[in-house]
Amino acid sequence: MELKLYNTLTRSKEIFKPIDPQNVRMYGCGPTVYNYAHIGNARAAVVMDVLYRLLRHIYGTEHVKFVRNITDVDDKIMEAARQSGEGIDVITRKYEKIYNEDMAALGCLPPDVQPRCTEHIQPMQDMIAKLIKSGNAYEAQGNVLFSVPSMSNYGRLSRKNRDELVAGARVDVAPYKRDAADFVLWKPSEPEQVGWDSPWGRGRPGWHIECSAMSEAHLGETFDIHCGGLDLIFPHHENEIAQSECAHGGKVMANYWVHNGFLNMGDEKMSKSLGNVVLVHDLLKKWPGEVIRLALLSAHYRQPLSFTEDLLLQSKAVLDAGYRALQTLRDVEPLEAEEYHEDLYGHLAPLFNDLDTSKAIMDERGRLGQLAKDLNAVGDFKQKRQMKALILTQAKLLGIYQHNPDDWFAWKPADADIDDAVVQSLVEGRAAAKKAKNFAESDRIRDELKAMGIALEDGPQGTTWRYVCK
């Protein structure tokens, strides 16, 4: 089966062909670490993670390298540091750690390399020097600017021509720019601002140069896939291409450009001004990470995603039912991968089709239910073991159903005010009332627990309870 990816560069779905199947390389634009990650950041991370997992599945874990940077120098960080009075490195390390923890809670594998900007100042300066030498950049009043007119095919990715850009520019053009479209590679720092010595004076890097320098350092001049949010197409990625390709004698920076769509909070966009920014950190207090992850993957990655409470509830329902089926299938030992042909039934076809996670998720749910139903029906048991293996393979690529079902149902929110001992004594009280045929009392206790968000289940081995998201 061939992997197809939508390539922003060509605006079409293409068959993915790596430069070197032994060394498949992808780069993702990572977070600027000065605050908690919001759910939109998480969508980008989760989408990249599914792609990373799929590539590892196809080419082998050892043959895929995923680099996602940490932007730890930036004006917003400097402002946050000024306000809090903390050092920049204190802030950036703190939020880098939180980001990684939050993404891990969403089931994202850590990238192979997480380069920090502040540790790549020299490669950035080297690239800037190269661009000046080749006539693609110039120095002006302590700034170094990329000269957009020096690159004939600038605008290839975003399909913008320069005249429109200049005409539509919303900001005042700095007087030292030779061309309105030129952008900063290096800018001067005030003495109290963070900065590094350079041939052009003490300063700090512009926004785009970091990704060009770090991708070169860790993936080489040309690599396979570059991903990020839709909003990064212009100017960020366009300018990365300009820098890298001019510095590399016109060599292509990345063959495939993969961009995820935005997430809305219901009908409105998520924005600070609307005050509806949802942080992953807060969400994780109320919902299991897999529920959030499934919600983020419930729409195709290029489509807008409407993030709502209802979506989370639905995602929870899907996972609950799936885990219940897995409980039923507990004793079905999945067949080893070598024992069957994976392409069977076209199991992974949706994911190979430009990461159609929504279809994959529903297939997964349907197959789990069917298999649980068929468990005791006549049929080849080996085939059932194989089916379970196929289901688990896809589940791993999606990053769902990664828990033990018993643990899954034992989950409760971190901030829930639920004392296991109290619940247990109530459950026992109800059992006693039931035994005494005092059903009014047993129902009263059940309702009391229900009000606490706890659902009971009377099974053959007694009563179990679990927390239900309300």
Added chain:
RNA sequence: GGCGCGGUGGCAGAAUGGCUAUGCAGAGGACUGCAAAUCCUUGUAUGCCGGUUCGAUUCCGGCCCGUGCCUCCA
């Protein structure tokens, strides 16, 4: 103004020139002291107007609506 994306049942979301997935929720039934879970059954949709066609949700044109980007925002 420029470039782009999308409008499918209560919700989510595929696919397709004809027989219209799937999941969640809902309804009815079985089971249960009552529930929960499970099982069985079940309803409802392709924004509007034209065109091409034997036949369009699918192709073409127009319209309406929503939405993204156009210099530091995933």
